[in-house]
Amino acid sequence: MALIQCPSCSKRVSDKATNCPHCDFKLTGLTPEERDREWHRVMMAKREKVIGQSMLALLIAIAAFTYYFIQQPLPGSWQANSAYGLMIVGVVWFIVNRVRLVLIKRKPR
Ligand SMILES: [Zn+2]
Structure with missing residues (x-):
């Protein structure tokens, strides 16, 4: 083997x-041609998954920001802390996914 x-x-x-x-x-x-197409299919599926995740991350960050802006919870309250936490998680997750997207694109054949 x-x-x-x-x-x-x-x-x-x-x-x-x-x-x-x-x-x-x-x-x-x-055949080499089919292999190329298959490679492309797998790559596109991977990219779509990562794009979907980055959109979700952005949505979480925007939702948390909007909540914070509209509700204006007291600083230090659990509502304010959760809004901060979700904003940070959303932004970090978004950046991680953008980096993953670049890495997928750059992957050599
Ligand atoms: Zn593999």
């Missing part, structure tokens, strides 16, 4: 495997 590199996620996979166990990339019975 030999190990090959998955063209999609670059992890080591058995050459006997029909699909990559890490990213579900189809490995066998593909």
